[in-house]
């Protein structure tokens with residue numbers, strides 16, 4: 801097992817409730833998520849719960865040089881790794897805080913709307929009121945036509961996203977441990 805996977809496993813066991821998985825997303829899952837981004841409309845992209853940044857690399861491949869990628873992560877060990885991994889990419893801003901506080905940072909940075917939210921937060925492990933607060937904030941900040949993209953391992957929360965966003969597409973990605981679902985909702 802590689803060092804990267806061992807580090808992820810250690811952080812997962814220390815913080816199982818907030819991490820919600822024991823392995824980083826496979827490249828198949830990362831690609832399926834990043835493909836939801838249209839590079840031409842992605843000016844402001846926000847990633848929630850990037851872990852050690854495995855999906856972040858795939859997101860950045862889809863972004864133009866003048867795009868902005870804001871990252872919210874609450875695990876200090878992951879935040880340190882993210883700083884090392886992305887220190888030379890001027891598009892990336894790493895925020896060591898919970899996604900529920902996103903509005904404060906958007907106001908400070910003069911961000912009026914977000915084109916894509918990409919989330920790996922394990923909402924199923926969170927109190928429903930917190931999950932609702934974060935996803936409702938995503939809907940509030942999304943531009944019309946913008947997308948909220950989330951992955952899950954079980955279909956238990958699909959009704960939740962349908963209720964918040966009013967629409968939802970689901971793709972299955974079998975080549976992941978465990979197999980995953982990619983949920984994509986659009987602000988209409």
Ligand SMILES: C[S@@+](CC[C@H](N)C(=O)[O-])C[C@H]1O[C@@H](n2cnc3c(N)ncnc32)[C@H](O)[C@@H]1O
Pocket residue numbers: 818819820821823824825848849850851852853854855872873874875878897898899900920921922
């Ligand atoms: C399942 S891991 C996803 C890691 C990575 N995106 C991947 O696909 O392998 C979930 C991540 O969400 C983070 N997280 C949990 N609650 C959060 C919150 N309220 N705000 C920001 N990040 C959060 C955890 O610390 C963890 O790194």
